[in-house]
Amino acid sequence: MNSLDERLAQLPRDLPLERDLWPAIDAAITAAGTGRERPRRVPLALAAGLAIALTAGIIGWQAGRSHSPLASAPGTEGFAVPADPEYVKTRATLERTYHERLELLEPATRDRIEHDLSIIRAANADIRRALAADPQSAVLNRLLAGTWQQEFDLYATVVQTTEPAMQRNRT
Secondary structure, X not given: OOOHHHHHHHOOOOOOOOOOOHXXXXXXXXXXXXXXXXXXXXXXXXXXXXXXXXXXXHHHHHHHHOOOOOOOXXXXXXXXXXXXXXXXXXXXXXXXXXXXXXXXXXXXXXXHHHHHHHHHHHHHHHHHHHHHHOOOOHHHHHHHHHHHHHHHHHHHHXXXXXXXXXXXXXX
């Protein structure tokens, strides 16, 4: 019995085609290109989601560069979310949209995302407790900014990935 390599070597290298498929493919491509095509637009919500994610990234980057404790919102103790009005507004908008879009997901997916969010928030709380003991720690401040960024990223991902579902629900 021949080895597999020997049997493969005996196979013909070229096989003649029964028919040339390219003319039919070319005709289909040409016909598809002549029909009325819908203009491609980036959905407004996707653009808004990207803008929010970018804003969150900038805020996280600036907070991570700081060697001093991050500003707290008035009336809060310790290390709270930044009090910058743009941050507060962006976060509220993104969080509201996230909660609306979360309902579009399958229950198992929704549960997993909520579980992941609880891990991020627990890490944030742990880091804030550590910062209470060492408020000048650049590492802890960067880690805190990182958890805020992870939370924003999770919100933005849910918003962006559910955009097609929102479009289907509107039609």
